[in-house]
Amino acid sequence: MIFNPVAKGDKARHFRAHLDAVGRHASLKLTRSAGDARVLAAEAVREGFEIIVAAGGDGTLNEVLNGIGDVPNGFDQTRLAVLPLGTVNVFARELRIPLKLDAAWQIILRQREARIDLPSVAYRSRGQLQCRWFAQLAGAGLDARAIELVNWRLKKKFGPLAYVYAGFKAILEEKPTLTASTNGSTLEGQLVLVGNGRLYGGSFATFHEAQMDDGKLDVCVLPRANCLTLLRCAGPLLLAGKLPACAVRRFQATEFEINGPASASFELDGELVGRLPVKFAVARQRLRVIVP
DSSP states (O other), X not given: OXXXXXXOSHHHHHHHTTHHHHHTTXXXXXXXXXXXXXXXXXXXXHTTOSEEXXXXXXXXXXXXXXXXXXXXXXXXXXXXXXXXXXSSOHHHHHTTOOSSHHHHHHHHHHTXXXXXXXXXXXXXXXXXXXXXXXXXXXXXXXXXXXXXXXOXXXXXXXXTHHHHHHHHHHHTSXXXXXXXXXXXXXXXXXEEEEESSSOBTTTBOSSTTOOTTSSOEEEXXXXXXXXXXXXXXXXXXXHHSSOXXXXXXXXXXXXXXXXXXXXXXXXXXXXXXXXXXXXXXXXXXXXXXXXX
């Protein structure tokens, strides 16, 4: 189990109170800084651990996932589990893992396995080709810009509301036009969302046709991401948890790319990663996960 010992919040405090009980079933590896979870996960695979638990939010989960992938045949050797301690916990919600820690821990102990798709991206950073895995979702344009603008002190204090505030700030900025392309077909918009599952933001079924084991990613493009679009989407999102069909364009694909100005960023699992362009791919049922 990989855990950030300085993590804040009620869930993290509750988890620390149960460390002795956890220690009877798991080897606890503590992070010290950003990126440590990835290194520790790779070490755990090499040491022969068959289950690696990401005790944290979606960012910690993404680091652990990539650490497993850093080891040759890591995804064959190791199963991924999550103990949801984060702000939103989208991946845990998608897998229907309880947000109550005791219940989530019991699911991990039962070790029931499922295989889901494993998405990846390829992009350039400082002139070097980079590859990275993600579990649940990705975004470019307004979505990634909002994450850039998140005040992390507000996030610790107010949780998801910090993202809402950052999103309003991003909406008021000038936004570049992005293109999402696959098989000769191109969609343009100011916001591109990519889903390996149904959920975005914890409770919104943005990708309502998505399945985590069908070998395809769901892409949702908003031509305009402004206050008018926000007003048009607010009712359906709040009442039904879905984006209105008239406001978005969609496609499904195993491979595609997002292009735009070099200043435009993209995110994976809620963490800012890099700049456009970025190429997406998905390996069908490649990831072994612990589920209810």
